[in-house]
Amino acid sequence: MLPAPATPTTRPGGAGARWWALAVLMLPVLLVAVDNTVLAFALPAISEALVPTGQQLLWIVDVYPLVLAGLLVPMGSFGDRIGRRRMLLIGGTGFTVISALAAFSPDATTLIAARALMGFFGAMLMPATLSLIRNIFTDATERRTAIAIWAAGFSGGAALGPIVGGFLLEHFAWGSVFLLAVPVMLPLLILGPILIPESKDPAPGPVDPVSVLLALSTMTPLVYAIKTFATSGATPMAITAATVSVLSGIAFVRRQLRRPEPMLDVTLFTRPVFTGAVSANLLSVFSLVGFLYFISQHLQLVSGRSPMEAGLVLLPGLLVTIIAGLAVVRLVRHVSPATIVTGGLLLNAVAFTIAAVTGSWGSDLMLLIAFALLGAGVGGAETISNDLILSAVPAEKAGAASAISETAYETGAVLGTAVLGSLLNAAYRSHVQLPTGLSPAQEAAASETLGGATAVAAGLPEQIAGPMLDSARHAFDSGVVITSGIGAALMVLAAIIARRTLRGAA
Template sequence: MTIYQLPLAPDQLSRRSRWVALAVLMLPVLLVSIDNTALSFAVPSLSQSLAPSGNQLLWIIDVYPLVLAALLVTMGSLGDRIGRRRILLGGATGFAAVSVLAAFAPSAGWLIAARALLGIFGAMLMPATVSLIRNIFTDAAERRTAIAIWMAGFSAGAALGPVVGGWLLQHFWWGSIFLIAVPLLVPLLVLGPRLLPESRDPDPGPVDPVGIVLVTVALAASVFAIKSVATHGLDQLTVVAAAVGIACGTAFVRRMLRRTNPMLDVRLFANPVFSVSLVVNLVSIFALVGFIYFLAQHLQLIAGHSPLDAALMMVPGLVVTVVLGLGAVPMVRRFGVARVMVAGVLLNAAGYAAVSVTGHTGSAAGLLIGFVLVCAGVGMSETVSNDLALGAVPPAKAGAASAVSETAYEIGAVLGTAVLGSLLNLAYRQGVDVPVTVAGADAEHARATLGGAVEVAQGLPSASADALLASAAQAFDSGVTLTAAIGSLLSLAVAFAAHRVLSSRV
């Protein structure tokens, strides 16, 4: 069959070959989204096996998106130079190998190092998939559909992650979560060289090691500072990290403006359509990840559902993301890009508003309805925002531009947990009432997180345990109303800005 002998030039591909290539590119997309949501369900089991400190547990969760966000622009630019297919397959090889090492990590330190390496190889995967799509699908209508399918893959993976993770955790050890990468990436490594065309920037210019260092340090320091201030407050380390991030970011922008052939054309940000698309991208993922953070805890720790049951309850909302992500394409043809994007962000605001009104009641049904609304909005807005961002750049620069879009996505994911999660934890600590019979380390553990209160309650007499659990649940759900209100107001502000910018331009 001729589809197994594709020409190397993307513009020579037949229509059938383009869609076959997209099917192969969906494998790493599914992997990254499954990996992100499955890990959150493995934290309790992982904590019992490796006994990490509180700080180590945070790094196990955070080091992957931190490294990933720091390297996305660099890897996107590198793919433009050496070949997007080449860097995709290299990232897949490394990700599969390190996933095996992570699965059998004997200590928390080992797992943190493995997660950092996964961030490096993950940064090679995502910009390559988007930039290959941008170059394979040169027709605007086809590209919009392809991007919708790409986003649907993220949503499908997010839906599958908890279900697959919950099933694995009920039958195997926590490390099995990481082994999900192997069956997804092996087919990519086998089929990719035969089904994916190579593409690169025809005039990439010389490698800019100074620029690479500046942008990597700028992103790493900035994301670290944001997470640190949300978690620990404004301490000296946070101020230093923020200063380093700003200084390196400023130096990087000035360097790119001076160079005739920069690794990232920062003039793209002067295009308001490109810039507002990135903001919508970031805020939509911020809303989704922040919602999942407190919904997963409520369903398991307050409503008492198992990880698998909680995951299954979240599936309808995530399926809505897939359906409306694909449905955004015909909606754009009928209503226009601006209306669809703004409607998506308004649905995010409506979902959070519903929770801010009903969250204090502890109603799981109310939370799930809000979750469906947020998922609907994310499906619509993400498809359109990614398409607009990619369509604003020439194909030769697709890798760097898609890396910027993916960086916005990852920073949104980091902030969703760091900002909303930290605000929720702060509200919880201020609202929980620990019985006087609980003292010392147990009292501090119960005040720290909802999970800590549940763990401490297991060793208390029934009367004290009931009192602690009731207070913890009330404090947590009251905190949810605060964070939901913030999420709703932020989404409303972004919807207003998107309407102002896009209504007269697209």
């Protein structure tokens, strides 16, 4: 079993120091959350600058949370050994350097590689934050408030991505969304050693490389299979990848059950409240990231808004996400957690339904309303589900529960883009109609993504570019209708599951 979080080797001096430490710890939380969604807003600019294929475009988004999700639990284990603050600072340094290099990537392949390295160092950041918060705040009331702020930072940061992206892309090149890491992380690297107490596990279990490989070989083939199914159908490669993922997942679970000190305590999933809360957490982030994937492109490439204007359209949704995340801390005293989480997931379903029903004729105002509803749903469901994940297990299992909570968040981000993004791109390719006379390179770019069609149209005569753009935009919105309908159905299913599994949550 995983040991309980260790007593910190150093402590902040007083209450004020504890909250200053929390402020510093929120910097990597906000940055990682922003990074999950800010890139989706920069996709049009990246498409025009680097001309990636549809698959490359998805991998630019997916590879970062994919690597991060696969390494969260192993990195948390390493942090127990070398010190959580030390792991946080190593990750912060690497993340900052690689982000700066990613900003100047000359092609899509280089950017994908840089994003993978960002995921590697990002995995060092996230497990440390929640563990350090639990050690810094020993008072139960203070700790609940700190965890609520931590959860609000996740959901609010994800919604903040489009706003930040809009501002940066309005004034700077697409690489600025990566350079954002430099000013955000520098205060952590400078103040972290001063304000954040170090903590270690006094008796950590042994490192298990086999479990690390099994975790990675479960997640990576899973996302590849989803992407391939959406683009090419049930090809031999897609079936093979799905099979490898399933077999690796089974082997991972069996190995954890047999080991006296597992890397991940999978027996926690025998608790219905815990399993329901993890599912709600994952699907809340799934809905947020998936929704942002298409709304950010619609506002710029279909509605014709500038990045900054598009970001401002989403501002109310950002504010609602943060307010909802903090408001439910009080609301849960009077309303059951199951009701709040179920209601949040149903709000997500309503948001997707609005996008599906309005389709291509829907106004940006309808999208604004939909995103605000989604923000309320995500803010409420994610905050309470995070609290339930920790409260549904004994204190000695808190470390394992924290790792699972963070893994669920990043897995939701991966699947939100992989599932809904792949389906959207597949629908686009099947509906877009291109004019004759395009070069093979132009035809390939325009048939892959709406951003590629927009870039190609910029170099064509108006009588050819106009009809092609109309077709591309209608093809894109037809994909939005399909993916939104699927998203709405998944959220309703998630709400039913949450209602049944969380009934016993106090």
